[in-house]
Amino acid sequence: MNSRKIAGLLYGVATIIVLGFSIYKIVIGEEIGFNEITTIGILVSTYFTMITWGSREEKDGIFPDDELGQRITEKSAKIGYFVLLIAIFIALVVDKIINGDSNIVLLLLMTLAMVTLPTIEYIYSKKF
Numbered sequence: 001m002n003s004r005k006i007a008g009l010l011y012g013v014a015t016i017i018v019l020g021f022s023i024y025k026i027v028i029g030e031e032i033g034f035n036e037i038t039t040i041g042i043l044v045s046t047y048f049t050m051i052t053w054g055s056r057e058e059k060d061g062i063f064p065d066d067e068l069g070q071r072i073t074e075k076s077a078k079i080g081y082f083v084l085l086i087a088i089f090i091a092l093v094v095d096k097i098i099n100g101d102s103n104i105v106l107l108l109l110m111t112l113a114m115v116t117l118p119t120i121e122y123i124y125s126k127k128f
Contacts (some may be wrong), residue, residue: 002058004050011047018043078117085113 002019022036037128062069092106 004054004060008047008050009017011043013049015040015043015047029128073096081113085110088113 017037018039022032022040025032025036034127052062052072053064062072064070064073088106088110092102092110095103095106
């Protein structure tokens with residue numbers, strides 16, 4: 001088994017352990033906090049990074065600096081941007097339905113999210 005698979009397995013197991021602990025805390029009536037949520041986010045993102053990218057030393061998988069790896073990064077970043085934009089919009093709608101009023105922080109975040117891609121594209125286009 002190569003190091004990429006071992007690391008992916010370890011991060012996967014760690015993610016399941018933290019998720020299980022968080023679910024246990026919810027079941028017994030405790031609140032889950034910032035630490036649990038950020039730990040889950042870090043572990044999941046690291047897990048997917050480990051199983052996605054290969055290493056040149058072991059000659060396995062796709063390399064992030066290859067042409068295919070760069071294309072995957074470009075496409076996934078743009079798709080991720082739109083998924084995040086939709087998630088913020090859904091959170092804004094749900095917050096409006098539940099509270100009857102819009103959360104100013106979510107509104108500002110939605111506005112920032114909507115202008116980020118076009119602004120970055122404009123700035124980046126000036127390089128050429």
